[in-house]
Amino acid sequence: MAVYLCPECDLLQNAPPLAAGSVVRCARCSFTLHRARANSLDHTLALTLAGLVLFVIANSFPFLSFQMQGQITETTLSTGVFSLIEQGKWEVALVVLFTSILAPGLQLALLVSVLLPLKAGRFSPWLAQPFRLFRHLLPWGMMDVFLIGILVSVVKLTDMATIVAGVSLFAFVVLIFVLAAAQSLLDPELVWSRVPLKAPVRLTPKAGELALGCETCEQVVPSRALQEAGLTDACPRCGSALHHRKPRSLQRTWALVIAALMFYIPANVFPIMTVTSLGSEQSDTILSGVLFLLHHDMWPLALVVFVASIFVPLLKLLILLFLLVSVQLRSRWRPVDRTRLYRITEAIGRWSMVDVYVVTILVALVHLGNLASIQAEAGAVFFCAVVIITIFAAMSFDPRLIWDASTPECASGMQPSGPLVRG
Numbered sequence: 001m002a003v004y005l006c007p008e009c010d011l012l013q014n015a016p017p018l019a020a021g022s023v024v025r026c027a028r029c030s031f032t033l034h035r036a037r038a039n040s041l042d043h044t045l046a047l048t049l050a051g052l053v054l055f056v057i058a059n060s061f062p063f064l065s066f067q068m069q070g071q072i073t074e075t076t077l078s079t080g081v082f083s084l085i086e087q088g089k090w091e092v093a094l095v096v097l098f099t100s101i102l103a104p105g106l107q108l109a110l111l112v113s114v115l116l117p118l119k120a121g122r123f124s125p126w127l128a129q130p131f132r133l134f135r136h137l138l139p140w141g142m143m144d145v146f147l148i149g150i151l152v153s154v155v156k157l158t159d160m161a162t163i164v165a166g167v168s169l170f171a172f173v174v175l176i177f178v179l180a181a182a183q184s185l186l187d188p189e190l191v192w193s194r195v196p197l198k199a200p201v202r203l204t205p206k207a208g209e210l211a212l213g214c215e216t217c218e219q220v221v222p223s224r225a226l227q228e229a230g231l232t233d234a235c236p237r238c239g240s241a242l243h244h245r246k247p248r249s250l251q252r253t254w255a256l257v258i259a260a261l262m263f264y265i266p267a268n269v270f271p272i273m274t275v276t277s278l279g280s281e282q283s284d285t286i287l288s289g290v291l292f293l294l295h296h297d298m299w300p301l302a303l304v305v306f307v308a309s310i311f312v313p314l315l316k317l318l319i320l321l322f323l324l325v326s327v328q329l330r331s332r333w334r335p336v337d338r339t340r341l342y343r344i345t346e347a348i349g350r351w352s353m354v355d356v357y358v359v360t361i362l363v364a365l366v367h368l369g370n371l372a373s374i375q376a377e378a379g380a381v382f383f384c385a386v387v388i389i390t391i392f393a394a395m396s397f398d399p400r401l402i403w404d405a406s407t408p409e410c411a412s413g414m415q416p417s418g419p420l421v422r423g
């Protein structure tokens with residue numbers, strides 16, 4: 001029997017070993033506890049190797065080129081990062097570099113470094129460390145959002161110049177799908193099940209006993225066994241810190257939500273970029289960027305940018321505020337729905353990066369002096385801060401707190417019950 005401790009509602013459950021293709025969902029909050037994959041090692045390894053080749057191509061050849069009145073600017077994937085640094089916006093440059101190049105590249109490299117020895121039958125337990133790092137990097141790869149940023153940028157420039165796609169762009173688009181497929185076909189148990197465990201921590205928690213679940217590798221350990229093994233707060237399998245609840249979750253989330261709300265105002269009031277075209281200057285805020293797209297009858301893109309840049313950050317902050325207040329008032333109102341709301345904030349936050357990428361791409365493409373140039377402005381820095389801070393705020397909120405008030409008898413000491421298994 002495999003034991004699961006739901007990371008979102010803390011319900012202890014056990015299930016028989018899964019057939020390939022089956023999914024285990026939490027019986028209480030329907031969180032996906034585990035998804036078993038057939039031939040996971042072969043499929044994931046093949047996709048990851050293909051991804052590495054595509055990653056090298058995407059970073060080595062021209063990405064987009066900008067042609068205006070006989071002048072051509074050619075860019076690579078990383079040109080925008082350097083242009084932002086030249087303009088003194090290094091904070092934004094670092095975020096863009098990390099989310100669009102470093103995180104996806106590291107994910108691929110770490111995955112290959114773990115899966116190749118596994119395939120060759122030479123797995124050693126220390127490989128749990130690069131694999132753990134890979135798991136931590138998952139939320140930070142945002143190439144798909146970058147692609148939407150490219151679409152918006154190209155539309156914005158169609159009146160001004162001709163934009164030509166380079167080899168890298170095609171490799172980049174294929175890479176997005178290859179990496180997404182590799183991530184979804186990967187069964188993490190492939191790696192975790194090879195890590196040897198000391199005898200006491202292999203025990204299944206007894207009814208009524210306090211157990212801790214690892215947020216990285218799903219290992220469930222009775223806290224008594226943890227003390228016996230001499231491990232007080234580290235996961236015996238992957239080494240991540242184990243917490244009954246995320247430490248100081250409410251204080252941290254409050255602080256981050258308040259900081260993000262404060263930055264939200266300058267992010268929307270200050271211009272995010274200044275466009276110089278034939279000597280005349282025009283500053284754009286996030287909202288005026290949306291209006292520009294509307295005036296050019298690009299309402300689907302206008303809607304995308306409005307939702308991603310204005311609606312989503314505010315919605316996310318309001319949901320987090322609601323969750324914080326409801327937890328502090330020890331509300332018992334609809335814990336399942338509140339857990340779902342939390343899941344929404346985790347999923348949508350990254351899409352707000354679209355406008356940050358648009359600024360990066362425009363700054364990289366358009367620098368022909370007085371003829372045409374685009375400068376990143378302070379609004380972009382504040383906006384980037386809002387997006388990153390809200391992502392951290394959602395990460396520091398512990399959804400198990402929602403359940404603590406609703407069903408105190410259902411904390412992790414509960415009698416194990418069967419989760420929902422679907423083939």
Ligand SMILES: [Zn+2]
Nearest residue numbers: 006009026029
């Ligand atoms: Zn649950």
Ligand SMILES: [Zn+2]
Nearest residue numbers: 214217235238
């Ligand atoms: Zn672990």
